[in-house]
Amino acid sequence: MVTPPRLVPLLEQFDFARERLTGRLAGPLMDSGNGVRIGVTPLGDDEYFWEPVPDCWSVRRRAAGPGPRATVLEGRGDWGRDSARSPHPFPPPFTTIAWRLSHVSEMLTLRADHTDGGRSLSRADLPVPGDAAGAVASFSAAADAWRTALLGADDAALDTVGHSVYPYGSDAEDLFVDVVWWVNQEILHHGAEIALLRDLYRARRP
Numbered sequence: 001m002v003t004p005p006r007l008v009p010l011l012e013q014f015d016f017a018r019e020r021l022t023g024r025l026a027g028p029l030m031d032s033g034n035g036v037r038i039g040v041t042p043l044g045d046d047e048y049f050w051e052p053v054p055d056c057w058s059v060r061r062r063a064a065g066p067g068p069r070a071t072v073l074e075g076r077g078d079w080g081r082d083s084a085r086s087p088h089p090f091p092p093p094f095t096t097i098a099w100r101l102s103h104v105s106e107m108l109t110l111r112a113d114h115t116d117g118g119r120s121l122s123r124a125d126l127p128v129p130g131d132a133a134g135a136v137a138s139f140s141a142a143a144d145a146w147r148t149a150l151l152g153a154d155d156a157a158l159d160t161v162g163h164s165v166y167p168y169g170s171d172a173e174d175l176f177v178d179v180v181w182w183v184n185q186e187i188l189h190h191g192a193e194i195a196l197l198r199d200l201y202r203a204r205r206p
Contacts, residue, residue: 075128108142
């Protein structure tokens with residue numbers, strides 16, 4: 001199938017954001033933004049769970065229960081991601097790299113399923129990685145799944161309200177082209193947050 005021309009720049013933006021985030025997490029090299037390749041230390045477990053301020057939301061062992069102001073651990077398996085049923089706490093808790101990476105991976109996996117899959121997966125179905133390497137691999141698989149779903153979209157799909165029925169957003173009321181744009185900005189802004197946390201971790205004082 002030929003990719004609709006108006007989807008092409010959105011795909012290119014997604015690929016750029018995904019590549020920048022993956023390089024920033026896994027190394028060994030990444031594009032500095034001006035074409036210069038710089039070395040990157042792969043994300044380690046201590047950094048993955050680092051809490052730069054008190055009472056962060058993070059990924060935790062299920063047996064330990066939710067963190068401060070959280071009421072539930074999302075996901076399946078021995079680990080879960082801090083969350084709370086609506087209304088969420090205000091001001092929002094600061095979140096770790098583990099939390100942000102889990103959130104992005106979940107969003108991509110579930111949106112792919114609710115666009116071009118069985119349309120049945122929920123947050124309770126997805127394992128939450130309890131280590132940095134597993135989280136980076138999960139993000140890569142999730143990004144692959146979302147990109148595959150995008151490649152199956154034609155012009156009619158882009159103009160269809162409810163082409164994605166992702167249950168944790170407004171997708172069922174939105175044109176699919178708007179959903180694609182929204183996912184891109186999620187990757188861009190959470191990727192920037194994660195990159196900043198990596199910089200802060202590297203520059204922290206003992």
